Amino acid sequence: MRSFSYSRPSALDEACQGAESVRFLAGGTNLIDLMKSDVERPAHVVDIKSLPMRDITDRPDGGLRLGALVTNADTAAHPLVTGRYPLLASAILAGASPQIRNMATNGGNLNQRTRCHYFYDPAMACNKRSPGTGCAARGGRNRIMAVLGTSDACIATFPSDMCIALAALNATVNLHGPQGERTVSVRDYHRLPGDTPWRDNVLQPGEIVTAIDLPLAPFGPHHTYLKIRDRQSFAFAIVSVAVGLQMEDGRIRRGSIALGGVGTKPWCVPEAEALLNGQPPSHSLFRDVAERLLHGAVADRDNAAKIRLAPRVIERALWQAAVGTPQSQTDKAIR
Incomplete structure (x- = not known):
């Protein structure tokens, strides 16, 4: 792991610094692994665990707001989620292990990076990790790779279970950054690789996921x-x-x-x-x-x-x- 500077802000605006070389640390279940593997090399790490984004609350329209720093385990076990959105609880429980779900956060799950083994190996060509180097997964050991939304530059599979349920539920992502607040449909949040596979999502430098909004889900047991x-x-x-x-x-x-x-x-x-x-x-x-x-x-x-x-x-x-x-x-x- 390479050296980096570190800060732990107590206010949201203080955290949103707007630099490309900054990475945000929440549960750390993905970022720390990537830093240890020399895939991520941030100059500065901003620990956002002290920010007030740990609640699950009712919305006026009858939906639900999930704080970005609520853990996956707490989300899946919350009575408002199990009662109204069992599809989401089921998807979360299908992912990772209990130990990881106890640490991983909703915002981190949304922003996790691919688990493509070529991406994780700095010795291999990977446009997502090192733009312009090629895609070693093409023609390689690619049984786990994607078959939809691929491009000549990348065939890496999106890894999350939680996000698949959020997409089926038509959730909305709330963002805060240097330019203020905005919302994005979760279906539009992640990007196709195209010619820029290193851009996983629509986040701008300094932007943070603050919450995920769930609309009413009239599915019942279906x-x-x-x-x-x-x-x-x-x-x-x-x-x-x-x-x-x-x-x-x-x-x-x-x-x-x-x-x-x-x-x-x-x-x-x-x-x-x-x-x-x-x-x-x-x-x-x-x-x-x-x-x-x-x-x-x-x-x-x-x-x-x-x-x-x-x-x-x-x-x-x-x-x-x-x-x-x-x-x-x-x-x-x-x-």
Whole structure:
């Protein structure tokens, strides 16, 4: 780990310094690992753990506000989350390990970087880590890499479970920076790699995530977070699906879907979601939705299995949500 300066501000405006070389430290579950691996080399680290962003509160519109510094574990266990947003609680519990969830924060989860092994190895070419050096994952050992949203410059997979549920819930991210406050839809927060894969999200220098807002979620029991992975715990998704369905008289009034494990960002396709509106659940409908969600998927050597597996996971998740039997994160059997 390289030397760096350190500060621990007590006020939000004091923390927002606006320098490219500054990194914000919250739970540290991702940043510290990257610094130890010599992937992140900040000149200055701003410890934001003292800032007042540790609450989960009701919103006037009936939604919920999640403070950026609330831990993943506390979020998943909070009665307002388990009662109103069980989809989010389930996705959080599907991620990482209890020890990491006890430290990781909501804002940190939102901003975590890819777990691509080429990104983590400074000896390998990686445009996301070192712009212009190339992408060693292309043609390499890339079974875990993305098949949607990729570019010639990067095929790294987006790693978060929590963010997939936030995308399905149409959450909003609250930001504070040198230019003031703004809000961004979580579906627009993360960037496709394109020609600038080192830019993971829309954060500007000095901006901090202060909270995440959840709108009303009228799904009741008709939701699920289904995650397929190599082992049952502490593993990233090969394919994951977050689904929420608003059911009425046996028909799907409205549906919301987000995919994880297959894209360079949480993957949502509004046209695919629109196919569900007003329709009764059926195998043919869910096949059509899966096909539309995966339109444009491109394999690279080892990851073609994701394209074959994903439609089955999407269809299974849609059925779980339709019949109101969400996937359990303790009993891993897929019903």
